[in-house]
Structure formats: C-alpha cells, structure tokens
Amino acid sequence: MLTTERKALIQRVLRRDGRLIAKAFSQQLGVSEDTIRRDLRELAGEGLLQRVHGGALPASPAVADFASREAAGSSAKATLGGIAARLIQQGQIVFLDGGTTNVQLARQLPYDLKATIITHSPSIAVELARHPLVDVEMIGGRIFKHSIVTVGSTSAEAILRVRADAYFMGVTGLHPETGATTGDGEEAAIKRLIAHQSAETIVLATREKLGAASPYSIMPLTEIATLVTEAGLAAELLQPFQSASINIVEG
Structure with a gap:
C-alpha cells in the first residue's frame, strides 16, 4: 500500500471510529509500527489529526482565523x-x-x-x-x-x-x-x-x-x-x- 493510500485510510478510520491505535493498525496492514507512527507525525504536521499516546484522534477543524x-x-x-x-x-x-x-x-x-x-x-x-x-x-x-x-x-x-x-x-x-x-x-x-x-x-x-x-x-x-x-x-x-x-x- 502506498503512503498516500495509508494516510487516506488513517483519516477514514479516524472519522469512523473516533480514534486509531498505531500498533493494532500496523498489524492490520502488515507494516511496521514505526511506519504508521511516521504517517501519524506527518498528518499531525498538516493539522489533519491529533496525536496521543499510542495513536491518534480526529483533529478539530476550528483552526481557521x-x-x-x-x-x-x-x-x-x-x-x-x-x-x-x-x-x-x-x-x-x-x-x-x-x-x-x-x-x-x-x-x-x-x-x-x-x-x-x-x-x-x-x-x-x-x-x-x-x-x-x-x-x-x-x-x-x-x-x-x-x-x-x-x-x-x-x-x-x-x-x-x-x-x-x-x-x-x-x-x-x-x-x-x-x-x-x-x-x-x-x-x-x-x-x-x-x-x-x-x-x-x-x-x-x-x-x-x-x-x-x-x-x-x-x-x-x-x-x-x-x-x-x-x-x-x-x-x-x-x-x-x-x-x-x-x-x-x-x-
């Protein structure tokens, strides 16, 4: 699975479930936990999610001026x-x-x-x-x-x-x-x-x-x-x- 596809899936899971556990998600996709954590860091840097211990939560959209x-x-x-x-x-x-x-x-x-x-x-x-x-x-x-x-x-x-x-x-x-x-x-x-x-x-x-x-x-x-x-x-x-x-x- 391409990085862009993983990131899109991460955002879909967050919208559906309200949270994502990095370890469980990495096992589900068959990739390393470090790979998922890197995806989460990059998405967080773009303001698309909020990282928490062990995974991520949906980011608030209330960031505009x-x-x-x-x-x-x-x-x-x-x-x-x-x-x-x-x-x-x-x-x-x-x-x-x-x-x-x-x-x-x-x-x-x-x-x-x-x-x-x-x-x-x-x-x-x-x-x-x-x-x-x-x-x-x-x-x-x-x-x-x-x-x-x-x-x-x-x-x-x-x-x-x-x-x-x-x-x-x-x-x-x-x-x-x-x-x-x-x-x-x-x-x-x-x-x-x-x-x-x-x-x-x-x-x-x-x-x-x-x-x-x-x-x-x-x-x-x-x-x-x-x-x-x-x-x-x-x-x-x-x-x-x-x-x-x-x-x-x-x-």
Whole structure:
C-alpha cells in the first residue's frame, strides 16, 4: 500500500471510529509500527489529526482565523447561541467566553434580561454594549488574536477576583479521552481558571467539535455541567458525554 493510500485510510478510520491505535493498525496492514507512527507525525504536521499516546484522534477543524470561523456554520451557531441565551437567568453573574458561537449568544440575549456579564472578549463586549439592561464587565490583558480574547497575567489576576454563577465556554474539541481542548496553551489556562471561578461550566459545541481533539487540555468531561449542541446527532456520538453525567441540550 502506498503512503498516500495509508494516510487516506488513517483519516477514514479516524472519522469512523473516533480514534486509531498505531500498533493494532500496523498489524492490520502488515507494516511496521514505526511506519504508521511516521504517517501519524506527518498528518499531525498538516493539522489533519491529533496525536496521543499510542495513536491518534480526529483533529478539530476550528483552526481557521476568527473571520473565517464566524462565516462557517453560522446557522448552527445562531441556533446554539439562541438556546444558550435562554439558559441565563435574571440577576445572574455570568462569564461569557470568546468565540463565534458565543457572539451569537450575546446577540440573542432577551431584551428584558437583567444580569451581569463578564467577558475577556472585546467582540462579546461590543455586542453586549447594545443591550439595555445587561451590565458588562471587561477583563483586560494581552489580545490573543486567533480567538480575540485577552490572556496573560493581567487577565488571570482580574478573573481571580470574580465568582460567577455560570461560565459559557468555547472549545475547539470535545473528546471522551481528552475532554475539552483548545489550540493554545495560554488560552487553555485562562479557560481553566474561569471555570474554577464559576459554579458551573456550560460548553457550546457544533457537531464537528464533538469527538475531535486539539493539543491543549482545558478540563475533563466530568467537570462540564451542560453541553449545548446540535439536534439530530447520532446516539453513539452523544453517549460518551451522557456517560460523563453531562446534561445535553440539543437545538
């Protein structure tokens, strides 16, 4: 089997099974494990999978720039944003993460909602500035341009002074083995800190992020209270999240 054929097969197996074990796959094809590991390294270098101990997981597709991500899947993101917006209750203190789906959430908050929204996303803050009753607190720091959120020590110090009722978190991947992940280590640390300062964490994730993984871990599935995702997904795709006692809200 040619290298290109092996690599194409690897990607098909990842799409079908949600993971690949290098040793078992090499035995199945009758090639050395080193050959498969080399294929995995090269595919990972192209952003086509996420390597883990012993094999690989599907890579998250959420690696494009903010403008491109905002245009992609806008209908599904708007639906999830509308559902999540209705989960916020009167008088709550809520931390709203950055990301294109959370922008949709901010746009669809009920006009009679009186709450305090804390965010480290300038994009979210601008959307909320139009809301008549929501108080907005902006966390400062260095802008991480991929997600348009603030990160760094200045952000962390401000977050530590906050206690929120709920945190609506964006992720690039949500996998049973790796939990919630994202593509930048510093951003992952800030997300983890916000979750620690919040009574519950709610994740908004479109279909392509479920069963996918990114390089940096945020938290295991067991620390997520609620998952807001698309309606009509296969039961086997949602089963690992249900097994982790996550409340699943489908839109």
